[in-house]
Every structure is written in C-alpha cells, then in structure tokens.
Amino acid sequence: MAEIIDVRNSDGYLVVLGNALILPNSSTTSGVFPPYKGAIRFNNTSNVCEYYTTQWNQFGSSGGGSGLTFVNITGDATGSTTTGNLTLTLASVSTAGTYSNLTIDAKGRVLTIRALNASDITTALTYTPVNSNGGTFSSVPSVPTASLTDVSLKATNTTWVSEYVAEKVLITLSSTLNLYVSTSGNDNNPGTSSAPFATLTGAYNTLVSQYNLNSQNININVANGTYGPQIISGCPVGFNQNSINIVGNNTTPTNVVFASTGANNALTIQNGANVSITGISFSSTQGSGIYIQSAVANLEVVNFGACLDAYHIFAATGSYFQLSSSYTISAGAQSHILVGSNGSCLLSGSGTVQNSCSFPQSFAIATTAGSIVIGIGFYYDIPSGVVVTGSRATATLNGIINTQGQGTTLLPGNSVATSSLGGQFG
Secondary structure: OOOEOOOOOOOOEEEEEOOEEEOOOOOOOOOOOOOOOOEEEEEOOOOEEEEEOOOOOOOOOOOOOOOOOOOOOOOOEEEEOOOOOOEEEEOOOOOOEEEOOEEEOOOOOEEEEOOOOHHHHHHHHOOOOOOOOOOOOOOOOOOOOOOOOOOOOOOOOHHHHHHHHHHHOOEEOOOOEEEEEOOOOOOOOOOOOOOOEOOHHHHHHHHHHHEEOOOOOEEEEEOOEEEOOEEEEOOOEOOOOOOEEEEOOOOOHHHEEEEEOOOOOOEEEEOOOEEEEEOOEEEEOOOOOEEEEOOEEEEEOOEEOOEEEEEEEEEEOOOEEEEEOEEEEOOOEEEEEEEOOOOEEEEOOEEEEOOOEEOOOOOEEEEOOOEEEEOOOOEEEOOOOOOEEOEOEEEEOOOEEEOOOOOOOOOOOOEOOEEEOOOEEO
C-alpha cells in the first residue's frame, strides 16, 4: 500500500510517485509543481480521481489547482486539455478505400476482405488475358523453322522435328524403288505413279533425305513435258554403283526437255552424285545444258539443243561423265564438250549431228588438266548437207584430247584442232 505523506486541503491534489502517494508540502509558495509522471488528481467537484499519463508542468498561475495548462502526446495520437478530462484522437495513418480484395479505414484497419477474381487480375495486368476465363487462344504462337545444320539455340517446331526425323530415320529398301516425276505433280507428293513429284530435284532430294538404298536399284521416271532447271546433289546412303537411273522418253528424247531460260544450267549434277540419264533433251539460253562438278554421270540416248552462250556439257573439278550408246546434237553451243579442272570424260558408241550448227570455241575443249578420251570405234554421223563450223578441238593448259590413234579429224568441225601451253591432241 502506498503511503500518504501529506494532504493539501486547499485544492485536493494528490500525486503518486513509485509506491508512494506524495502531497506537495503546504508551505510551497513557488506555484511550480515538480514534473511527476503517473499523477492522480482528486477532483472535489466530481468526487473522482483523475489519472494523467503525461507530465504536469504546473498547477496554474496561483498554484491553486486551476488544472493543466496543456498536454503534449507524441506518436499516433494527438490531444489537448485546459481543465479536467484529457481527450485523445488517433492521427490519420492511411487513406481509406477499397484495394482490390480488401477494404481499410483511415487508421489502417482492415474492414473487409475477399478472394481475388478474374477482374482483379485484369486490373493488375492492365489488359485482359486471352485465356483468363478458360477459353482457347485465338491464335497459335509459332517459331521459324531452322535448318537442320543450324547449331544455335533456336526453338524447334513440328516442321523441324519432321525433317529431322526424316533425315535420321531412313527407309531401308529391300527391292527396286520406282519414283515418278510429272509436270502435273507436286514435290510434296510421295512420288508414286498416281501422285508424282513435280521436279527431278524434288524426287532426288527425297531419295537422299529419306532412303537407305541398301544397294537396290532406283528408277526415277520422268514423264513427257518441259521442265525448268534441275539439280541432282549428294549421294544417298546405301548407294551401289550405277544403281540410280533417271529415265525420260528413250524413243523420243525431245519429248522430255530440261530447259533454262536464264543463267542457270538446265541440269546440274554435283556433290558426289552418281547417276545414269537416258531419254532427255537439254537446252539453255545462257547456262550449260549439263554442268557436272565433283560427280559422275552416264548419258545415253540424250539430245542436246541450243546452248548458244555456254556448253552442251561442262565437266569441272574432278567430275567424270561418259557419253555412251547413241546420242544426238540438234543445235549448237559455244562448245559441245568442255572438260577442265581435272575433270574427264569418255566418248563411246556414236553421236549424230542432226542439223547444221556452229561451235565458236571448238567442238571439244580440254583445259587445266582436263581430259577427253575417245573410245575405239566411236564416231559421229553427220548426214549429207549438215555443216558443222568451228575448230574440231582445243587442248590447252595441260589438257588432253586422246583419240587413241583414230586421227585428228574424228571430231566434227571445219577447221583443224589446236593445242597450246602443254595441251595435247591426237
């Protein structure tokens, strides 16, 4: 129990400090009361004890208990009084309102709360997601198709996967395969007789990318019609020598025409391809009829039309071709045969020059270590009245034209063959 030290009857003030109740000495004349905390005042008017939680500065100007002059409270509350009771008011700590899924008042108190819904998400994103209500996407995202040789981190798509699988999982043949090409076809077709390819290029690419030949024979059958420039590139897995045959119209080769109206070659054979070609005619306005590079070709029953700015056959960079059986020349070119860059060719069987024509650079040219060998018994049939103009042959830069002793007039032309810079003819 606290001890009452003194009583001041004039104003009834009572002060508590610690465990003691202390009444100021009645002899106090300064009018200034010590600044105690936790003070209790007995109010004679209301007959109640009043509790104060702040400092008292003084009783008043006369010291007679006229009440507090002011009260300062810091923090989250403000208040003031001049006499009697002290009134406290909370300061504003927030802005009242509804925030998506909860409501707070000005004091930061949560009044209501609810679960998030689709509109809350839309409001936060500032746009409406396509699939926000369980629907389907209006469009399907897509990525470009990378090449199979691309080693970057590009995303794959279904087209890439299909091409990759087709390349890696080859169809192994157990018997002869026939593929078909027609001007009415489509290169997306399977290449059957009822659903042919549109080009020889498409047929050959499919052969290289989808098949293991397993030493079986392949026939690519080309229907009558005129086709644009074609390309044969690469060697299929499981290839066996002379197993890929490209067959046109062996009765009338001019019914199947590979023609280029620009600088492209009518037919390009390259990158290790090894094919036999029969029954096709070749012509070009600027390029060569057949261009062979690092490849092998056997040509039979073919026809060479006009290639006025280039060559009927141009063999380069280690290539080899053979003109066997009977073939025809129906129009001129800069040269009928040009062999260079270590390329080589063999003429066997016979050839026929059907119409008068000109070969300004020579009928046959061997250059840059290229070689042309004319087989024993090979000859050109030139009907009466047909005139071939131009020199018979040119051998230069270590090029060789070997007639195997059959004479220097074996090749068509109206002027003698020439040789220079290490070239040999004879």
